[in-house]
Amino acid sequence: MAAAIALILAVVALGFAVGAGWTQDADWQVSHLLSLRIDESDPAFIAFMQGASWIGGGTPRWIIVILLCALVWHWCGPRCAVALGGASLLSNLASSLLKLGFGRARPDLIDHLDHQTSFSYPSGHATSAAVVYLLLAWLAPARWRPFAWTLAVAMIILNGFSRIMLGVHWASDIAGGTMLGTAFALLGAWWAGLSSRQTAING
Numbered sequence: 001m002a003a004a005i006a007l008i009l010a011v012v013a014l015g016f017a018v019g020a021g022w023t024q025d026a027d028w029q030v031s032h033l034l035s036l037r038i039d040e041s042d043p044a045f046i047a048f049m050q051g052a053s054w055i056g057g058g059t060p061r062w063i064i065v066i067l068l069c070a071l072v073w074h075w076c077g078p079r080c081a082v083a084l085g086g087a088s089l090l091s092n093l094a095s096s097l098l099k100l101g102f103g104r105a106r107p108d109l110i111d112h113l114d115h116q117t118s119f120s121y122p123s124g125h126a127t128s129a130a131v132v133y134l135l136l137a138w139l140a141p142a143r144w145r146p147f148a149w150t151l152a153v154a155m156i157i158l159n160g161f162s163r164i165m166l167g168v169h170w171a172s173d174i175a176g177g178t179m180l181g182t183a184f185a186l187l188g189a190w191w192a193g194l195s196s197r198q199t200a201i202n203g
Contacts, residue, residue: 001190007183008094011122014176015102018121027170028109035110035167046113052162053114056125056155065132072139080139080192087131087188091181095127098180106168113166122176123169129159130181131188138189 017023038046054060065088073081096118104121106112118124133152140148156178163169 001187004183004186004190007179007186011098011176011180011183014172014179015098015121018104018170018172018176019102023170023172027107027172030171031107031109031164031167034161034165035107038110038113038165038167049162049165050113052158053125053166053168056129056159056162061128061132068132068136072136075141076139076192083188083192084132084135084139086191087135087184088128091127091131091184092124094184095122095124095177095180098122098176099124104170104173107170110167112168114163114168116168120169121173122180123160123163123173124177125159125163126156126169126174126177127181127184129156130178131184132181134182134185135188138185139192 014023038049055064065085069081069085072084099119099121102121103119106116106120133148133155137145137148137152160174160178163174164171
C-alpha cells in the first residue's frame with residue numbers, strides 16, 4: 001500500500017518536472033534516437049509497432065482485460081477478477097484526469113503514426129500495460145508465474161517503445177504511465193488479499 005502511494009506521488013512529481021521543462025533534453029534525445037529513425041525502417045516493422053500499440057489501447061485493450069479477468073477468476077476466484085478489472089478501470093480514469101491536469105502536448109518531431117485525441121502525460125497505454133500484466137503476473141499460479149512475468153516485461157517494454165517510435169509520446173510520458181500502472185497493480189494485489197491467497201494459488 002505504501003509503495004503504491006509513493007509511486008502515485010512520484011507520478012505527480014514527475015508531471016510537475018515535465019511541466020517545468022526539466023525532462024525536455026532527455027525526452028528529445030530518446031525521441032531523436034527512436035522516432036526520427038522510424039522513417040528509415042521497414043514498413044513491416046512500422047506495421048508491427050502500430051499493431052503493438054493498437055492492442056494496448058481502445059477496444060482491444062478492454063477485450064484483453066475482460067478475457068484476463070475470466071482467466072484470473074478461474075485461477076483464484078471472483079475477488080481476483082474484480083481486482084484486475086477494477087484496477088484497470090481506475091488506473092485508466094486516473095491517467096485521463098492527470099492528462100487533463102498537466103495538459104502536455106504530444107511530440108511533434110514526426111507525423112504521428114497513430115491517431116491521438118488526448119494530452120500526452122502520462123501515457124494511458126503504458127499505464128494499462130503495467131497494471132494489467134503486472135497484476136496478472138502477481139495473480140498467476142506458481143507454474144504459470146515465470147511465463148506471466150516474461151509476458152509482463154515484454155508487453156511493458158514493447159508498448160513503451162512503440163509509443164515513442166510512433167511519435168505520439170515522450171519517454172517521460174512512458175515512465176509516468178508505467179509508474180502509475182504499477183501503483184494500481186499493487187493496489188489491486190493488495191485488495192485481492194494476495195498474501196493470504198498464496199497457499200491456495202500455489203497448491
